[in-house]
Amino acid sequence: MNTVYLNGEFLPAEEAKVSVFDRGFLFGDSVYEVIPFYQGVGFRLQAHLDRLNHSLRAVRIKNEQHWEEILESLVARNGGGNLSVYLQVTRGSAGKRSHAYDDSLEPTVFACCTPIKDVWKAGVDSVVPLKAIVTEDLRWHRCDIKSTCLLPNILVLQQAKDEGAQEALFSRNDKLTEGSACNLFLVKRGVIYTPKRSSEILGGITRELILELADKHAIQFQEVDIDYQQLLVADEVWVSSSTRGIVPVIEVDGHKIGKGQSGPVWHKMFELFADFQRKLMTGL
Numbered sequence: 001m002n003t004v005y006l007n008g009e010f011l012p013a014e015e016a017k018v019s020v021f022d023r024g025f026l027f028g029d030s031v032y033e034v035i036p037f038y039q040g041v042g043f044r045l046q047a048h049l050d051r052l053n054h055s056l057r058a059v060r061i062k063n064e065q066h067w068e069e070i071l072e073s074l075v076a077r078n079g080g081g082n083l084s085v086y087l088q089v090t091r092g093s094a095g096k097r098s099h100a101y102d103d104s105l106e107p108t109v110f111a112c113c114t115p116i117k118d119v120w121k122a123g124v125d126s127v128v129p130l131k132a133i134v135t136e137d138l139r140w141h142r143c144d145i146k147s148t149c150l151l152p153n154i155l156v157l158q159q160a161k162d163e164g165a166q167e168a169l170f171s172r173n174d175k176l177t178e179g180s181a182c183n184l185f186l187v188k189r190g191v192i193y194t195p196k197r198s199s200e201i202l203g204g205i206t207r208e209l210i211l212e213l214a215d216k217h218a219i220q221f222q223e224v225d226i227d228y229q230q231l232l233v234a235d236e237v238w239v240s241s242s243t244r245g246i247v248p249v250i251e252v253d254g255h256k257i258g259k260g261q262s263g264p265v266w267h268k269m270f271e272l273f274a275d276f277q278r279k280l281m282t283g284l
């Protein structure tokens with residue numbers, strides 16, 4: 001798990017070095033992706049690359065890389081298997097600290113791998129339900145860009161931990177947006193609700209797949225505004241992300257959600273998700 005990619009080279013992590021003037025380091029002037037690979041094959045790879053291209057275009061960082069080739073080669077060099085790849089692209093270094101940049105900068109590209117579990121093999125019992133808190137969404141208004149400026153996300157997650165929870169959900173103007181590193185869903189009377197896609201949330205790849213699966217299997221869903229009260233009286237609450245899959249939230253701010261355990265719609269969606277993944281990976 002020790003081979004990383006840096007600016008055209010595959011090398012041991014301890015040999016990978018970037019400049020102290022790199023704008024990613026100085027300003028968080030960079031974007032990233034986290035992409036799951038199962039048995040060495042990218043899961044929803046094109047959707048992740050589309051989102052990366054969206055982020056790069058939005059912040060005007062140069063984009064001329066053969067992403068697929070780089071990622072697949074990195075995964076193979078780390079033994080294939082089940083890995084999540086972290087890919088970061090910064091605007092690069094001008095050898096000095098200055099807010100202004102000029103377009104001639106060469107981006108710094110870094111990627112590394114971390115082991116992940118395989119949802120369809122790990123099964124439903126491997127999922128540990130979460131407790132969450134709700135906090136004010138103090139982030140900027142371009143959360144559709146997967147920027148590495150994650151200080152608000154880091155601080156609220158730490159606050160959640162301090163309060164005995166494992167996730168923090170953001171609320172802006174009494175509308176729930178998403179979690180510190182995940183999208184948000186609730187279930188009421190069998191219908192799935194999730195906040196509308198906008199620049200206030202990240203367009204999660206797992207979120208899209210959940211809605212796709214709901215659509216295909218005739219489970220009703222709506223993309224709507226969700227307020228704090230609706231969250232508390234939901235029958236089920238879930239969060240989703242590429243590395244964690246779909247995880248039930250059984251307590252919010254100390255209030256029990258539904259029966260205080262994973263619910264039937266989550267079980268159904270987990271099965272559909274695991275089945276989708278199994279078919280994709282095994283062809284069966």
Ligand code: PLP
Nearest residue numbers: 181182183202204205206241242
């Ligand atoms: N929202 C935020 C803020 C995230 O950081 C993430 C993932 O890291 C997500 C949502 C979920 O996105 P995805 O399903 O593409 O992993």
